[in-house]
Amino acid sequence: MSITRRKFLSWLGAATAGTTLGNTANAASNKHFSGYPNSMGVLFDNTRCIGCRKCEEGCNTVNELPAPERPFDDLSVLNTRRRTDAKTYTIVNRYDAVSNVKIKGPLYRKVQCNHCLEPACASACFVRAFSKTKKGAVIYDASVCVGCRYCMIACPFEIPTYEYDSAFEPRVMKCTMCSPRIEKGLLPGCVEVCPTEALTYGKRTNLLQVARARISKFPDRYVNHIYGENEMGGTSWLYLSAVPYKEVGMREDLGVTPAPKLTAGALSGVPIVVGIWPVLLTGIYAMSKRKEKIANTETKLAVAAAVEQANTEAKANLKSEIEAVNKMKQKEIDNAVKKALEEAAKPKEEEDSDAQPEKAEKKPSEEGS
């Protein structure tokens, strides 16, 4: 019930969940998903549509949707531009000014889910409420839907709608391609009631051939472009038009990239971040820790060295001071001795004449003590 692309992209997200399954990584490969083989589709040819709104009625009936405000045979609703809503899976809009001279009168456009081969809604849903069936329908499971409405953001065709008025069981509402009916072998409701064969149901591959055949048979009647063949990677619904598609309100600027590819790059960043950041950050932490440690050690060493230097300097100072003091003392002693000797010499000189030597010898010993 799920799509290959989603499967092979899932490993990326699985890394987020912390579980790495053994899936092969094909996101970057040249693998291209071009739809399930034999899947079904519908071809809408706007040159055949008469704007009778029977398809709207058929859709409403088979899907058991609420009755519209104005009945389906009231064609005046075509005067306003409408869109699908929570009570309407499909609508028809009228476009009056058309550039193809071969077409008389207005053209109509039928709007419903295009059932992308690789649906944006399914890729965007974080609870896998959408899936692409093998038959081609994109179906929705309301029993798991959280109601984040990211599918509505993602859908390039602005198809999913929401039951904003429900407080307790709001659902996303959109065309199911009548999946329950086609599983039973019945036609989708709109196709079954279309009175002009503007809608053709069949294998998508066959429908492409049918469309090409019509273009080549009536080259003046159709623009040479099958809308949906490649748009957003291809859709199960295909369109033929008498005028360029933008004239009937269909966007031609969507590109051919399937929606899942648009986010594959960002998803592939997940394992890179999960793988690299912890290692890098632990490394940065280790570095800053180490820097801090080195800084601490260096500070300690510097402090120790400074202390030691101060100590040695202090010791040296002390020593020199002691020496200086000692020197001074010695000097004083020497001076005193000298003085005493000199003083002693004086009386001696006198003694030499007076003859009293004992007195002079006694004095220096008294001074020294």
Next chain:
Amino acid sequence: MSDEAATTGKPLLTPFNVIAGIIVVLGLIVTVLRFTVGLDAVTNLSDYNPWGIWIGFDLLVGVALAAGGYVTSAAVYLFGMKKYHSAVRPAILTGFLGYTLVVIALHYDVGRPWRLPYPFIMQRGTTSLLFEVAACVALYLTVLFIEFSPAAMEWLGLKRARKLVVRLTILLTIFGVVLSTLHQSSLGALFLIAPAKLHPLWYSPYLPVYFFVSSIIAGLSMVIFESTLSHRYFADKMDAAHLKEKDTVALGFGKAASLVLAGYFIIKVIGVSEGNNWHLLSTNYGLWFLVELLGFVALPCFLYAVGVRDKNIKLIKWTAAWTVLGLVVNRLNISLVAFNWHLPASERYFPHWMEIVITVFLVTLGVLAFRFIVTRMPILYSHPDYEDH
């Protein structure tokens, strides 16, 4: 409230309390409407505009402005910038409250909020960027709760539990940075799937990078902004270290913000160049893009640089507020203004007043919770019984 008045000794009927009280009452009424009547009754959401301000502001802006937690804790614990230590707890608290409010806001926005765990317990939609956002936000909220818990444990006196959690600091910080990188960028990557709906000037394959880098800017600016407000209203709760480091934080974070803004400016220009969208600059959307790029990226980059050079704390503070506003402008541009730009004006979204009531209500709850916590727990001061971690 009465408890508050008792502990602080302030009168209960301050103008702030009265206004906050009115907002809370209004918010509760709208809450009842939202959950009993449905989204339709209180929002202008439509099938074209499935996301309004509850996603654009509450989720995108809320998550970006709560980035201060991982930015600050990474700077202090991993990069070893200890001088900003006093900024960690307020930043973690702001982050924790921010993410809590984001999760509460999501309960209003999603259709069936009671199913929010479904992506984890029922079916994992791993191809969805939203799954990545959900997983990372859920995990990161847990991480922030644990990172915040030591403050609560100090308040409650749970010494042993606190010791255990503090030991996990580095692990939690690394985990926080990894998770933040992932979901900040994924919020931008959410829009990668809609190139047809987002204006080409804002749509870029670099959206995830833009969101991540701008979240760093928002985180840094929010720390300065929040510290300015805290200093104004809770200065009595700050200890000497906080008062002393306040200007250091403003100067350091201002410098960092200036540098990151410069880098952001360059990659934004590269984005325009990569998409070759120069010709769109002369359109109305282009002018608005230039207002964002020049007015809210280049200008604050310059003002921060001048403020840091001149040590002009006042200028840095004003620039921080301006940068925060710029982040709001950017996120709203991507989610609302430039989104669905192709639709006619009649199909465009403008918020219902009740959506605004809920957003203001949630922000008010955040401010009240912040006040409740900083007036009780050791956020703006270090608890004397515990050493810093």
